[in-house]
Amino acid sequence: MRKFNDLEKEVALVGTIAKEPDIREKTIKLTIEPEEIKGKFLVTTNRYPEYQYGDKLKITGKLKTPPTFEDFNYKDYLFKEGIYSVVNFPKIELIEKNQGNFIYAKILNLKNKLRESIYQNLSPPQSSILGAMILGDKRKISEDLKQKLNIAGVRHITAISGMHIMILSGVLMYLGIALGLYRSQAFYFAITLLSLFIIMVGAPASAQRAGIMGGLFLLGQKLGRLSSSSRVIVMAATVMLAANPLLLKSDVGFQLSFLAVMGIIYLMPVFRNWISSPPPKNVKKFVYYLYNFRYYFFSIILLKNPAFQNIAAMTLSA
Structure with missing residues (x-):
């Protein structure tokens, strides 16, 4: 070429x-x-x-x-x-016309119907945020809203990322179990729907990467060992870098997704224990004040870490 x-x-x-x-x-x-x-x-x-x-x-x-x-x-x-x-x-x-993959074309038709439903039933900025989070329509977000999200340091939350895939993976796994499936059956149920979702959002590199990590996380849940998830995710990052070393140089999203997933695995249990211990409101206030402190006074490297930002956002919404 x-x-x-x-x-x-x-x-x-x-x-x-x-x-x-x-x-x-x-x-x-x-x-x-x-x-x-x-x-x-x-x-x-x-x-x-x-x-x-x-x-x-x-x-x-x-x-x-x-x-x-x-x-x-x-x-x-x-x-x-x-x-x-x-x-x-x-x-x-x-x-x-119609020279592409038949299944992928049908998935895109479903995506267009979901897009129409979102933008017909919700007004901005709710419609643009929801469209970005579940369909990957980042360009629908206005410049003013992008600026506000940048100031808050949470703009990455509106993109299809490791955090979204990990949450979706867990939800699908538990949904399958709630429907009466065995853990092994729930794994295949979740991995199938997760794959269809990634295809629907266009299978960008970030979603593919997060999908691999999410799939391995589900595998760890299928095996019943969370520690297995952390090990296979590290292994997945190693394999992806071996296959395409440009990810480390040219794809900052690779680093952010990896940190986000590891942050959820290692830090979320700690935050969950803190929140469940009295007084939970004080913990939430502490996270809130600490996170906003960097905006009003100066930037703290820790607070710029995507793992902390994801945990902070999830903690404040709990």
Whole structure:
């Protein structure tokens, strides 16, 4: 794929939209998997006409190497996703529709119905926050709300992350048991629904990573040993880094998700014991004051740690 980058002439490639289109206010980004060429490329084009997952397109334009910005290495970010070229506003010809995976297409249809239900029945900012947390629609959150979440240090809670996957994993496991399933049956029930959820939100790298950790956490619950969860999660991080070392350099989310999951495993029992001991209100006030202290006076490294932020948010909502 990279051999076609930065040529003076236009290149014509035929490929299929490989994932859900990324819709912006005036533009749309399409991840194209070309025929007979290894790798993918990213197309930026006008918002209309609309294109869907599975559309087979003929793209004619000049492929470019992804740029590197002063404060963000966009090239490395795309490379770790298997995207090696970008093309802006090319000529696009629709060849055929519905060429993608049938099951994935049905899951995206379900996602669109859920999205319509959320935005029709809830008003902003509740709809945008819920959409971001369960559908991965981060771009629906207004800039003003993003700024407030940044000041509070909890913006990462609105993204599909290790914390969400771990909570969902536990809920699904206990739901299966509550429905009368054996622990081993509940494990397969939970892992199946968890996999479908990750596919529904677009299977970004962060969700895939969290899904692996969540699946291993469920395996530890299936075995009935929490200590097994911590060991296999460390093993999962090691395996993921061995398979793709760029995660450590180019994906800060890898570090944040790993810390969040380990924080829940090791710190949540401690906080649960504190909260269950009298006086629980004083503990909550302490966490609240300590967390806001860094906003009014100065930043504390501990409070910037995602593990502490997740525990603080969960403690205050308890």
